[in-house]
Amino acid sequence: MKKIVFVLTVLIGTVSFAQNKNAKATIEVDGVCTMCKERIEKAAIKAKGVKIANWDVNTHELKLIFDERKTSLKAIQQSIADVGHDTKEIKATDEAYNSLHACCYYRDEAIKEDHKNDKQ
Numbered sequence: 001m002k003k004i005v006f007v008l009t010v011l012i013g014t015v016s017f018a019q020n021k022n023a024k025a026t027i028e029v030d031g032v033c034t035m036c037k038e039r040i041e042k043a044a045i046k047a048k049g050v051k052i053a054n055w056d057v058n059t060h061e062l063k064l065i066f067d068e069r070k071t072s073l074k075a076i077q078q079s080i081a082d083v084g085h086d087t088k089e090i091k092a093t094d095e096a097y098n099s100l101h102a103c104c105y106y107r108d109e110a111i112k113e114d115h116k117n118d119k120q
Contacts, residue, residue: 019068022051027077029055029062030086030106032115039083039104047071047079 029040037055040062044053049070055062064076077087084096085106097107105111 021067021069023064023066023068025064025066025073027062027064027073028060028088029080030060031055031057031104032106032112033057033103035101036085036104036106039100040080040085043080043083043085044076047076050076 031037031040034057037057040055041053044050044055044062044064047066049067050064051067052065053062062080064073066076074089077090080087081090081092082096084092084098084100084104086092086097097105103111103115
């Protein structure tokens with residue numbers, strides 16, 4: 001009986017420690033400007049459990065610190081797609097994408113090229 005209790009205690013302890021309170025992750029998010037940066041970061045922070053979200057305009061990397069017990073990367077990416085930005089795993093709906101400001105249309109090659117000139 002003592003062995004069963006010990007094994008159950010170890011299993012429960014392992015499961016509770018499997019999720020990280022301060023997990024770090026980096027995901028790629030499409031966007032082109034500082035308006036996109038604000039929108040992406042706000043959407044990420046809006047996901048419950050996200051503590052820090054910092055998107056880099058040049059690399060398109062969103063660096064996150066979040067509580068895995070409260071959210072997942074998929075939920076964060078869905079929150080970002082809901083405001084119109086694509087990630088590698090979740091693409092924004094056309095309706096969400098079309099609601100972006102005209103200068104933020106990152107799927108348009110001419111706009112991407114125009115923003116490249118701004119970065120140099």
